[in-house]
Amino acid sequence: MKKYKILLVEDDEKMNQGLVYVLSKQGYAVTSVDTGEKALEQIKGTGFDLVLSDLKLPGIDGSQLLRAAKQYDPDMMFIMITAYGTVDTAVAAMKQGAEDYILKPFDMEELRLVIQKALEKRALFLRNIRLQRQLEKKYTFDNIVGTSEAMMGVFKTINFVKDANATVLIRGETGTGKELVARAIHYNSHKASKPYIPVNCAALNENLLASELFGHVKGAFTGAVSDKTGFFEAADGGTIFLDEIGDIGFGLQQALLRTLENREIQPVGSHETKKVSVRIIAATNKDIENMVEQGSFRKDLYYRLHVVIIDLPPLRERKGDIGLLAYHFLRQYGAANNKNITAISRAVLQKLEANPWPGNVRELENTIERATLFETSQKLTLDSLPLAVTRTTADPEDVDVTNDTHTLEQLHKHHIQKILEKTHHNKTLASRLLGIDRSTLWRIMNRLNIK
Numbered sequence: 001m002k003k004y005k006i007l008l009v010e011d012d013e014k015m016n017q018g019l020v021y022v023l024s025k026q027g028y029a030v031t032s033v034d035t036g037e038k039a040l041e042q043i044k045g046t047g048f049d050l051v052l053s054d055l056k057l058p059g060i061d062g063s064q065l066l067r068a069a070k071q072y073d074p075d076m077m078f079i080m081i082t083a084y085g086t087v088d089t090a091v092a093a094m095k096q097g098a099e100d101y102i103l104k105p106f107d108m109e110e111l112r113l114v115i116q117k118a119l120e121k122r123a124l125f126l127r128n129i130r131l132q133r134q135l136e137k138k139y140t141f142d143n144i145v146g147t148s149e150a151m152m153g154v155f156k157t158i159n160f161v162k163d164a165n166a167t168v169l170i171r172g173e174t175g176t177g178k179e180l181v182a183r184a185i186h187y188n189s190h191k192a193s194k195p196y197i198p199v200n201c202a203a204l205n206e207n208l209l210a211s212e213l214f215g216h217v218k219g220a221f222t223g224a225v226s227d228k229t230g231f232f233e234a235a236d237g238g239t240i241f242l243d244e245i246g247d248i249g250f251g252l253q254q255a256l257l258r259t260l261e262n263r264e265i266q267p268v269g270s271h272e273t274k275k276v277s278v279r280i281i282a283a284t285n286k287d288i289e290n291m292v293e294q295g296s297f298r299k300d301l302y303y304r305l306h307v308v309i310i311d312l313p314p315l316r317e318r319k320g321d322i323g324l325l326a327y328h329f330l331r332q333y334g335a336a337n338n339k340n341i342t343a344i345s346r347a348v349l350q351k352l353e354a355n356p357w358p359g360n361v362r363e364l365e366n367t368i369e370r371a372t373l374f375e376t377s378q379k380l381t382l383d384s385l386p387l388a389v390t391r392t393t394a395d396p397e398d399v400d401v402t403n404d405t406h407t408l409e410q411l412h413k414h415h416i417q418k419i420l421e422k423t424h425h426n427k428t429l430a431s432r433l434l435g436i437d438r439s440t441l442w443r444i445m446n447r448l449n450i451k
């Protein structure tokens with residue numbers, strides 16, 4: 001576990017010592033100083049995760065320190081300690097980027113929670129950075145992005161089989177990257193300069209598909225006005241990718257079996273066979289084993305295809321890859337659309353990871369492409385995500401004050417809620433602290449839907 005570094009800035013000696021004691025006991029590495037000047041020195045030297053500072057300090061005060069700290073590291077968490085009566089300044093501090101504030105006098109449990117919440121954000125931020133770095137280090141294989149164990153296994157298999165002539169069967173739900181893997185195998189093999197021909201077996205009826213795959217001779221059927229070379233012949237020396245192989249009919253399964261067994265084809269309407277040297281990669285999103293059991297897919301063909309199997313797991317089973325993929329697509333579509341979006345907000349990342357993605361990587365890709373178009377800031381925010389994705393997670397995000405897309409209204413709401421909690425919902429006390437009268441508080445609560 002990472003030991004978080006906290007810088008405590010508090011000029012009251014007793015308070016300072018007390019806090020050092022408590023925070024150290026909670027497992028943090030605490031450095032404490034009693035002036036803003038000393039704090040600045042510290043901030044420049046050590047990478048602190050969080051600064052906990054009193055607002056009122058002799059010399060450089062808390063809000064000046066906040067500004068300096070944010071300039072130095074915008075993602076350093078900053079929590080302001082303020083006394084009752086200075087809440088305006090506290091709200092101003094939040095607008096300048098403080099993560100939170102805590103009103104004196106506070107109890108230690110309250111402080112513990114505020115710090116814990118801020119550090120959770122910090123952890124997410126650090127993960128974000130790590131993801132960006134990983135992309136730079138290219139944890140990818142030919143644009144196939146992934147660091148999950150499953151994807152590492154896939155990369156390894158691709159490396160093993162690319163130069164063998166073995167037939168490969170790629171299985172996986174829609175959008176998991178089957179076609180991408182097929183292309184990677186071909187273009188990383190020594191046949192890379194030879195043809196790579198993808199055929200969607202589900203797109204054509206059986207007769208047409210047979211003629212496309214094996215070719216036909218003139219007069220083989222009405223409309224066959226001349227000889228035609230099929231895909232197998234066209235792919236000679238290279239690779240043919242039979243996509244959606246689970247969708248081909250029985251007759252064609254028989255013909256394919258012959259091709260796989262003898263490496264020869266028979267054009268439609270011809271009595272002659274031709275030898276071809278073609279690497280076959282097939283893919284399906286069907287449960288082909290079940291089809292074999294049910295008798296709708298030939299067992300012998302299945303065994304012929306079954307030489308090397310690559311299983312692509314659904315995205316929801318490799319959530320660790322989601323952030324990395326999101327950054328990958330952000331770069332791709334950011335560049336394509338001339339958008340300079342350099343980061344993904346923590347809240348977005350959380351939503352993406354919580355989404356079930358039935359359409360897998362393709363669906364994630366479309367989501368990021370759309371978000372890139374809609375985003376107006378330099379960071380992907382929740383506003384640019386489709387509702388279907390933002391709705392998925394359980395806990396509603398608190399106002400993210402480090403994210404400058406929140407409205408003044410949200411800030412108000414956040415602050416009022418906080419004061420209400422502090423005063424145990426005593427509205428007379430709360431309105432006094434807020435500097436407004438009770439009926440105004442009542443009206444605002446109604447308008448902002450504060451319960």
Ligand SMILES: Nc1ncnc2c1ncn2[C@@H]1O[C@H](COP(=O)(O)OP(=O)(O)OP(=O)(O)O)[C@@H](O)[C@H]1O
Pocket residue numbers: 143144145146172173174175176177178179180181285325328361362365
């Ligand atoms: N690991 C990955 N890294 C980067 N991009 C990916 C990855 N997996 C899939 N993609 C992208 O997602 C999209 C869908 O991938 P692909 O077409 O290969 O899926 P598929 O499994 O063939 O889907 P279908 O069964 O619907 O044909 C493509 O744009 C592809 O580039």
Ligand SMILES: [Mg+2]
Pocket residue numbers: 178179243
């Ligand atoms: Mg496909």
